[in-house]
Amino acid sequence: MILPLVAIVVFAVLLAFSLIRMIEVDTDIRVDAERNMLWVMHQSESAARRLVEATLRAELGEADASEIALRLDLLRSRFALLGDGPQQRFITDIGLAPQMADLRVALQALRPPPEDFTTAEVQQLRLAMAPFAAFFSRAANKTMIREWDDLGGRLETSREQLHQIIVSLLGIMLTGGVLTITLFLALRHSRRSNDMLRRERDFSALLISSSGEGIMAVDDAGTCTIWNPAMAAMTGRTAQQAIGRKMSEIAGFFDITAMRRAVAASLDGKDSNLALQPYFRDAEEPPLHVDLKVSPMRDHGRVIGAIVFMHDASDRYAAREKEAESRARLEQLVAERTRELDDALTRERSAADLYRNFAGMISHQFRTPLAVADSALQRLIRRGPRADAAEIIERATGARNAIAGLTRLVESTLDAARLQAGQVGARRAPCDLIALLDMVGARQRAASPGARIKLRRADAVDAAALCDPAHAEQVMENLLSNAVKYADPDTPITVRLHNDDRSVLCDFSNTGPAIDEADRERVFESGFRGANSASTPGTGVGLFIARSLARMQGGEVSLLPGGAGTTFRLALPRLAGAAR
Amino acid sequence: MRLSAAIGLLCLSLWVPCVTAAGSAPVLQVTGQIADGPAVFDMPQLRDLPRATLETSTVVTDGAHRFTGFLMRDFLAQLGAEGQMVTATALNDYAVDIPLSDFDRFDVIVAYSMDGAALDRADKGPLWIVYPRDAHAELQDIRYDYRWVWQLSQIDVR
Structure with missing residues (x-):
């Protein structure tokens, strides 16, 4: 030198x-x-x-x-x-x-x-x-x-x-x-260096073009300088469409906040990774999911741009989605099973409660029908020979109906075979609540001729429930007789039948004295009598029995909040809802 | 008397018309290819010609001098000179060939006074061919220097 x-x-x-x-x-x-x-x-x-x-x-x-x-x-x-x-x-x-x-x-x-x-x-x-x-x-x-x-x-x-x-x-x-x-030597050296540089450049270009990963480079002004074939295949934009343009002009994807931040960070000399970013090539097709690595490009220690590696991770994304989906399904299944088990437990418990209070139930449920049958038979005796054939048939039929209800209750509740098998729960079968309600209503009108009982149905009600008809009958009877018993004199008692997605609903409303707020939940306890029932005869087990029987069938009896008067609701599983 | 007789004899012998007025002594004779030659001029005639002045240094003196005379170009044109060359001859028989093109290219004058004083025959007078040496670098050359004929007495146009 x-x-x-x-x-x-x-x-x-x-x-x-x-x-x-x-x-x-x-x-x-x-x-x-x-x-x-x-x-x-x-x-x-x-x-x-x-x-x-x-x-x-x-x-x-x-x-x-x-x-x-x-x-x-x-x-x-x-x-x-x-x-x-x-x-x-x-x-x-x-x-x-x-x-x-x-x-x-x-x-x-x-x-x-x-x-x-x-x-x-x-x-x-x-x-x-x-x-x-x-x-x-x-x-x-x-x-x-x-x-x-x-x-x-x-x-x-x-x-x-x-x-x-x-x-x-x-x-x-x-x-x-x-x-x-010297000049000649320098020229020869320079030519050799150029050859070497060209070979290295060609090799780099070959590496970039044959890479399976998408490679893009941008300069510090954000203009694309490298766009390899893999990138073109992934994005659907050719190198001619990309090189020389601003990143944001190539595709909307490169203008998202995360991408802009990553490129800005790499121009500051920091690496960034973006995982599973959705890339929409076409509005109608599902997006690619890509992983991105954005790194600074340095020349003699100075950052001159950013290089972006884009990897198609759609398979990984699909696997992850599938995994998440199956986990969700499993959770749902567990929840369903748990609910079913809870329901079963509730039914079992209710049945157990009922049997534990069996004596009470018998005395409560039997009293009225027995009284009805007894009074019918007493009249027949009193009428003696004065009774004509039609009257005899009418009174005897009344007594028989009362006894038949009792028989059904006993059959359902005390099925010896099922008791023996340890199945204390309800026997469930398709059951039309309209017919059942009509029967209960008729009987209540017979027992309390003075009561104004109105039976209503919602339009297009689906009254098909899955339940034990004998039990449902008892529940309805208890709720209707309660409504009659606690209603103000000369006020109507309304029973309205309707349904929601899961249940057939039967609301028993009257305009009697309101139940104290503190007593609202306790009314369903065995032996509880509210403050307003002091003047009314009763044992305090009617609502307890109604709820227990309803729960044994997967249903419920509840006291609806607010409003004038009192409304008890019986909910029983819909046949259609259960089948679904 | 003897001088005028001698001049008259000289004019006669050379078939030169004696055009000098008032009998004053002729100082310049022009011969060769001119319209009406040969022609002879005395000092008053030459001084009546359109005057030209130039300032230049010379190779035989120190410093620059102011020369007054007439342009050779105009003088020869007035005489209807036609040719390529003039031969300028001095009183001491020094003779030099000068291409006519010199007078077209440069403002060459025939000077009869230097720094306001008439040139004397005992110095470089009465006539001195002067080139504008200072104005043109190519004139600063010995091949031009020898064309500065002093004591000029005759011009022959060829």
């Missing part, structure tokens, strides 16, 4: 030196007219000799005064010339200035002869002229020697300068050669 620098410095120095030397030679080569002094001396000598010649011819009568005057003027002009700056300096230089001055004084003293001159006058002039030609001859001689000395000296100087220039040029050639070789 030091050699080329030295070569360049030497090259420049030698070049400058040669240039300076050449300029000097150029200046020296110019020949000034003042160097032409030999010609001046010759002309001066010639002028002097021609003046002498003119005087000689005048002596012979061949020339007149004007010619002598002309020749004299011409000689004077030579002295004028030699007296001027450059010539004067040369004369001084060759050491002839004193003689020159003497001759000038002598010349100025001379006057041209008059027109009618005498031979003697002209002869005198000629004699006075004698030293002039000799002086100029000697001056020419000295001039020649001086000029040759000068020329020789200048030639020698020039030769020396040329020699130096030649040596410098050799040096320039040498350093030029060194520089040429």
Whole structure:
């Protein structure tokens, strides 16, 4: 590295030196007219000799005064010339200035002869002229020697300068050669480096294009610079559509907040990972789910952009979804089973409660039918022979109906076979509550002729329940007789039959005295009698029995909140709801 | 008397018409390819020509001088000169060939005074061909320097 620098410095120095030397030679080569002094001396000598010649011819009568005057003027002009700056300096230089001055004084003293001159006058002039030609001859001689000395000296100087220039040029050639070789080597090295770089670049390009992962690069302005085939396959955008555009313009996906944040973070030098991001290629198709890794791209430690690796993780997403779905189904199944078990437990408990209070139930449920049957039979006895056939049939049928209800209750409750098998729960069967309610209503009207009982049905009610008809009958009877018993005199008792999704509902409403808030839940306890029932005969087990029987069938009896009067609701599972 | 007789004799012998007015001495003779030659001029005639002035240094003096005279180009044009070359001859028989193109390319004058003083025959007068040496670098060359003819007496157009 030091050699080329030295070569360049030497090259420049030698070049400058040669240039300076050449300029000097150029200046020296110019020949000034003042160097032409030999010609001046010759002309001066010639002028002097021609003046002498003119005087000689005048002596012979061949020339007149004007010619002598002309020749004299011409000689004077030579002295004028030699007296001027450059010539004067040369004369001084060759050491002839004193003689020159003497001759000038002598010349100025001379006057041209008059027109009618005498031979003697002209002869005198000629004699006075004698030293002039000799002086100029000697001056020419000295001039020649001086000029040759000068020329020789200048030639020698020039030769020396040329020699130096030649040596410098050799040096320039040498350093030029060194520089040429260095340049050639540098070029070859550069070409090799370029080849290597190109191969590496090609290899990188091959890696990127054959990668199964989508690879995208963006510069620090967010413009896409790399977009490999895997990326194109995943997104449905070709490289031509992507490269050179802003990320946000390529697809809406790259403009979501998470993506923008990840790219901004990588431009700050941080890696980011985004898992299972939905990528919608088409509004109608389900999205791809992709994992993304966004990393900074560095050049000599400086972040120049971000590189995004996109991996199609749709399979993993599907597996995860499936797993979540099956877990949800399992949870639902467990919940259902738990509910079923809870229901079964409730029924069992209710049955157990009922059997534990069996004596109470018998005495409560049997009292009214027995009283009905007894009174019917007493009347028949009292009427004796007065009773006609129709009356006998009517009263006997009343007694039989009461007894039949009891029989059904006993059959259902005390099924010896089921008791033996330990199944104390209800026997459940499809049952039309409309018919059942009609029967209970009719019986209640017979027992309490003064009561105004209204039976209502919602439009399109589905009254098909899954229950034990004998038990349902008992529950309805208890609730209806309660409603009648606690109603204000001469107010209607309304029974309304309707249904919701799961249950058939039967609401028994009256406008009797309200039940105390504190007693609302306790009314269903065995043996409890509320504050408002003090004046009414009862054992305090009717509601307990009703609820227990309802629960044994998966149903419920509840006291509806609020409103004027009191409403008890019987809910029994719908046949349709249970089947579903 | 002897001088005028001699000039008259000279004019006659060269078949030159003596055009000098008032009998003053002729200083310049123009011969060769001119319209009505040969022609002879004395100083008053030359001084009547359109005047030209230039300032330049010379190789035989120190410093710059102001020369007054007339343009050679206009002078030759007035005489109807046709040719390629003139031969300028001095009183001491110094002769130089000058291409006519010099006078077209440069404002060459024939000077009769320097720094306001008339040129004398005992110096470089009465006429001196002066080139505008300082105005043109190419004129600073010995091949032009020898064309500065002083004591000019004759111009022969060829």
